[in-house]
Amino acid sequence: MNYQWAAEHLAFRDEVETFIHEWRTPALLREYRAREGAGGGPLLTEYYAALQQKGWMRMCWPREHGGEGQNPIYRFILVETMEYWGMPYGNLTYTSIAPTLATHGSEEQKQRYLPGIWSGEYTFAIGYSEPNAGTDLASLRTRAEKVSGGWRVQGQKIWTSLAAQSTHIWLAVRTDPDRPKHAGISLMVIETGSEGVTIRPLPTLSGLTTYETFYDNVFVPDENLIGPLHGGWEIIMHALNHERVGLSPTGNLARNYDLLVEHLMKHAAQKLQDPVLRIRLAEMKMEVQRHRALAVCNAVSIARDEMSPGLASMAKVSGSELRYRMTNLAMDLLGRAGALTEAAGELAPGGGRQESTWRASPILRFGGGTNEVQRSIIAARHLGMAR
Amino acid sequence: MELELGETRQLLRAAVRKFLEAECSFERVRECEREGRADLKLWRALCAQGYLATPFPSELGGGDGGIKDAGLLVEEVARRAALLPIVEVLASALTLHHHGAGDDATTLLQQTLSGEALPVPALLEAQDDFDRIELRAPAADGLRGEKFFVDYATAASHHLVTARDSDGELALYVVATDDAALKCEALPNLGRTPQSRVRYDGARARRISGPDGVAFLVQVARALTCAQLLACMDASLSRTVAYTNVRKQFGRPLSTFQAVQHHAADMAMHIESSRFLTYETLDALDRGVASEEQVALTKASLSRALPDVVMTGHQLHGGQGYIEENDLYFFTIRGKDRCLAWGSAEECLGIVARGVEQKARWL
Known part of the structure; x- marks a missing residue:
């Protein structure tokens, strides 16, 4: 029993921080925000190339899939450090699609897609959810019918984030409507520019745009089927598992706290002496530590190669709910200025960070498996409650 | 970072648990409660087993353990709701060991570990x-x-x-x-x-x-009290899970209702974060690097969590958990009392509040 980070883990964090300080420029962050998290801008491309050079993106992958086979705890430290400093470290294309392709793709598919993903040239949007298949994803209805040399896809997806910036769509389709619902799904890659694909923007409360995508008789060649026919559900589950270690990081919550206090120290030194406000801040600090406890427990459990779905769900619920509570309180503490957006300029505390995070917080609670589903997972898998 | 107990500690915990389950029935605890007394007979038996000395060096007849081992002992005693001065004596003995000066301190420590002094x-x-x-x-x-x-x-x-x-x-x-x-x-x-x-x-x-000794005593007792709070929450949850798994209403176990599952999940989250913070703090005390803020933050966190956890336990037990024939109440009342002992949530948050300008820890 030892609650200390090993020297090599702290050294890795320091190395990542040094790299961050070298690259973290307002111009890069601006480009990152403008691209809504997709790769492809000139500065981002250069940055991702440098990140690739470091070998950090794949260091925890198995060697047979082109990684270094390092312990996943390094991934956790990388994610936490990047999150603290608000730096990009790859979207879902890097962190979820690429490792899934490496595991389930054919040799030819790996050659075709992986280099473009590493260079930032390819961005994949994920097409899972449909208007009538959200939490109950397995009831999805977008159909793929077999034709000569490939498939014809007909249907509609929603929340296809990054669709407009993407080069490809990672699509879950029903290939056999007569099988039980989990067993009739397949995974395919569609080039976003294919004939019959329509993209409709859906601006969200966060300021970012998500998309609805329509597939009207879109032809998908045979070689774009990923993994076995009707074997899509396992691949979807596999892709989700890759997100477990850096799920719900503490870094950005701690950063949020630090920036709030920094702002108060600079602009409201007198207010900061108010004992009531200080207790509120102490509570916030306590809550960040409570969340860190769950995030580290989850990471350490994954690093030990244990399957603890309950811990992953706890980290997800805890982090997403704290994000809301924390920014909510921060805005209260800031008063009217707390509601000013970035566009208000200097008067907006921390560039409107609290306001924008508060506004964006709902998606963390309902997205990635709703917190209701997560709580049921905790009850069943962690506590062994009868279902 | 190694959060598992390890073999030696697992054995210690299993042995203490077995001993207490055999020696300390809940009926016996009720009797002590009625008579308003500590269970001194049980205390002497616990000392005779040598468990109390586990956190101390072998020169003192101990098991070369540390403050984390003291935490494990405290947790086990609290799981049984036993009326034993485990936190009080361990915190005193650890203070005598680390900060005691003179022959009086040495003698008292030796007598304490052998069970002669309390x-x-x-x-x-x-x-x-x-x-x-x-x-x-x-x-x-x-x-x-x-x-x-x-x-x-x-x-x-x-x-x-x-x-x-x-x-x-x-x-x-x-x-x-x-x-x-x-x-x-x-x-x-x-x-x-x-x-x-x-x-x-x-x-x-x-x-x-x-x-220095006074400050150390407060820190150690405060951290060990967290182990008591943790055990009370854990005991309340495990009873709640067991009860809702068998209690049927509308023809199905209560645990199959999502409203029930979600309450239990919230209890579990409080407990897992509490366990990490408690042992992280005990570990830091072992290494002599625990700040007053760290100990206070942990105590505040657990003191805030416990009432939510035990009251949810009651909610899910309904009337069955409200009668004193059921063992649930032990953890409710002992737990809340311990929330106030060695610094309430408010008092401990006051300590954390002194250092709000320092950055939040994220790794």
């Missing part, structure tokens, strides 16, 4: 504030004044009393409880643990440690 801290006064101590160091006519909220004062052989030196510094004095100049008045409390207001009318007192 020292408990007597720190608080009417203000209920560890810093606001008015008791003066004993003059020629002995120690004169009052201490409040002294846990297990009547079961103890010695009290470790804080008093101010002539230069205003806090120091720790040992007073034997067979001194005729010492009077205890029982303070009935929610936790149903023996607690007293103690009056010292010229008691003989010997100095055994200075301000």
Whole structure:
């Protein structure tokens, strides 16, 4: 029993921080925000190339899939450090699609897609959810019918984030409507520019745009089927598992706290002496530590190669709910200025960070498996409650 | 970072658990509660097994463990709701070991670990504030004044009393409880643990440690109290899960209702974060790097979590958990009392509040 980070883990964090300080420029962050998290801008491309050079993106992958086979705890430290400093470290294309392709793709598919993903040239949007298949994803209805040399896809997806910036769509389709619902799904890659694909923007409360995508008789060649026919559900589950270690990081919550206090120290030194406000801040600090406890427990459990779905769900619920509570309180503490957006300029505390995070917080609670589903997972898998 | 107990500690925990389950029935605990006394017979048996010495070096007859092992012992005792002065004696003994000065301290430590002596801290006064101590160091006519909220004062052989030196510094004095100049008045409390207001009318007192020892005693006792809180929450949850798995309404177990599952999930989240923070803090104390803020933050967190957890346990038990035939109540009342002991959530948040300008830890 030892609650200390090993020297090599702290050294890795320091190395990542040094790299961050070298690259973290307002111009890069601006480009990152403008691209809504997709790769492809000139500065981002250069940055991702440098990140690739470091070998950090794949260091925890198995060697047979082109990684270094390092312990996943390094991934956790990388994610936490990047999150603290608000730096990009790859979207879902890097962190979820690429490792899934490496595991389930054919040799030819790996050659075709992986280099473009590493260079930032390819961005994949994920097409899972449909208007009538959200939490109950397995009831999805977008159909793929077999034709000569490939498939014809007909249907509609929603929340296809990054669709407009993407080069490809990672699509879950029903290939056999007569099988039980989990067993009739397949995974395919569609080039976003294919004939019959329509993209409709859906601006969200966060300021970012998500998309609805329509597939009207879109032809998908045979070689774009990923993994076995009707074997899509396992691949979807596999892709989700890759997100477990850096799920719900503490870094950005701690950063949020630090920036709030920094702002108060600079602009409201007198207010900061108010004992009531200080207790509120102490509570916030306590809550960040409570969340860190769950995030580290989850990471350490994954690093030990244990399957603890309950811990992953706890980290997800805890982090997403704290994000809301924390920014909510921060805005209260800031008063009217707390509601000013970035566009208000200097008067907006921390560039409107609290306001924008508060506004964006709902998606963390309902997205990635709703917190209701997560709580049921905790009850069943962690506590062994009868279902 | 290694959060598993490891083989030695697993064995220790299993042995203590087995011993307590065999020796300490809940009926026996109820009897002690009714009589308002500590279970001294059980205490002697626990000492005779050598468990109390586990956190101490082998030269002292111990198991070369540390404060984390003390935490494990405390957790096991709290899981049984046993009326034993485990936190009080371990915190006293650890203070004697790390900060005790002179032969008196050495002798008292040895006697404590062998079970001959039973020292408990007597720190608080009417203000209920560890810093606001008015008791003066004993003059020629002995120690004169009052201490409040002294846990297990009547079961103890010695009290470790804080008093101010002539230069205003806090120091720790040992007073034997067979001194005729010492009077205890029982303070009935929610936790149903023996607690007293103690009056010292010229008691003989010997100095055994200075301000560092006093500060250490508070930190260690505060952290060990977290282990009590953790065990109370855990016991409440495991009973709740077991009950909802078998109790049927509308033809199905309660645990199959999502509303019930989600309450239990919230309890579990409180407990897992509490477990991590508690042992991380005990580990930091073991390594001598725990700050006052870290200990206070952990205590505040658990003291805030416990009422939510145990009250949810009651909610899911319904009437069954409300009757005292059911063992659930032990963890509710002991737990809430421990929330207030060694610094309430409010008091501990006040300590954290002093350092809000320091950055938040994220790794």
